[in-house]
Amino acid sequence: MLISTILSEEKPALVAIPVTIAAFAIAPSTLPESIGISLITVLMYTILALSWTMFSGPTGYISLATAGLFGVGVYTTAFLRDSLPLEAVVLLGGAAAFVVALTIGLLTLRIKGVYFILFTFGVAALMRTSVQWWETHINGTVGRHVTAATNETVYLLLLIIFAATLVAAFLLRHASPGLALLGIGENEDAAEHVGVNVTRLKVLTFAASSVLMGMTGAVMATRFRYIDPSIAFNPLISFLPVLMAILGGVSKLYGPMIGAAILVALQEFLITEYPYVYLLIFGLTLVVVVLWLPGGLVELAQKGYFRLKIQWIKLRMRLTRFRRTRQAKRR
């Protein structure tokens, strides 16, 4: 059932997904080095935006806990970097994020709508402030140094996580859990009535998508080299994936990826010299997208394409009419 629908309906995706992964794989060696470095950031945010969309896209539950789950990964690396191989640390970072997300999920079972948004925001903030307090008052330190990994290693690990994210997100869209998640987004009670185990599905999807966030954090720690709670749990890491996803549009897999590329480009241009301008633009974009671009750029492009198509058909009709009248005149 699954394979046959994919084969019949999603042929372009079957080509597009391997092509995207391959493009990212050869990009660093073909592009100039300055752009190649930013690709790490692009990959990081693409993974975060895609994994955020896996849960929040279909269900409509907007999570602002991303920074917390990312930070768990970062701190896993900070503690274990020198005692275990990096691959194992990354897996452990994902596992730690899974456990934290599972706890958050179980706690928020009854919380809906704006309360869910606020709760997830509060959890990430609580993690940031408590780690801050714990580090300064118990360990007597502000931040930690992390043994760096080469850019190639970081990129390769992120690429693997990215490929896993893309495949997982694609399968989720077509497997029955994905449809059930959409059902939850439409009407949670109705989904429950038709036999969806709403609680289990919500919590597990949230936790599973968090594994990707934790692993990304674990990899990125080796790139940051120095970390402290305000870097690891930076609230912006919660907000950016949300904006990237809704700016691009959650209806297609490439929506969040487009959003991530645009915002990372903006960030690379502005953040070092004009951080306030960057965040100002970020806020304005958030307002504008929610107000006037509810389907994101994907929907905008689809609408534009549709309009162009209509214009084209109209033009052709006029042309035929013109030809006919001319022929009639000649006769």
Add this chain to the structure above:
Amino acid sequence: MIESAIDIVITGLILGGLYALIAVGLSLQYGVGRVLNVSHGEFIILAALTTYSLYTVTGIHPLVAIAFIAPALFVVGFVLDRTIFNDLRRTSVNEDHFEGRSLLVSFGLLFVIQNLMLMSWGAGLRGYSVLNTPVEILGNRYGLNRVIALVVAVTASVGFYLFIRHTRVGKAIRAAAERPDVAEALGVNRKRVLAICFGLGAGLAGLAGVLHSMMFDIQASRGIELTVIAIVVVVVGGLGSITGSLFGGFLLGLVIAVVNFIDPSLSLVAFYLIFILVLLVRPAGIFGRQIHAD
């Protein structure tokens, strides 16, 4: 021991008066308009920084500044609701959809206002001292400014209660909060009432901001903490209940005073811990949809 206990209680009261005022504004915006305005704290800081500049540059006394800062923010809030939130309301499929979208938009506003402030005032602490002659209460000394701030905050809250309870506009607000459809059928201009509510919320934030600047040093980036305080107070005290806000405000003020007494560095952890606990224990239940007159 007894003296420090009394000190904690009085400090808690002073903090609580401010918290209550902050919460009343937020609960008005959410209770009637369904906009959970997370940029509320930003409005407060904006008013506080404006007061700071007015006082240090032109010498205008903060208590005088209230007279034009609060109305100015009322206008800003009114216009915001008329434009952005009215548009959102029109294009949302249902109330939950609107609440989620308006929360995201107010997060956007938070980033906009915060960074405009950072661009104009920088990231450092800003403070001035005014009316800081010590006043002795039950054996402890407090700055006169703090006592005045408490008095103004409580007076404003009570005045606002009377306004909601007895004036025509207040009755329209209550009606619009309780039964929007019926209110509209009876001739309440709902759009205008919603805009007035958002404006009043922003205006109260302005008043709170002026008082805040009289008591503490201000930092452009710390508005979100005030928003978190406001949400906690609203959930504890009950949405739209002004006496509830006063009660919740004083309760939270007391808790924060105790935490500050034990270890001031824990206050942020305490804020967020209380925040998520409150959301967990009383999700939606206490957030009714009425603006009570009690």
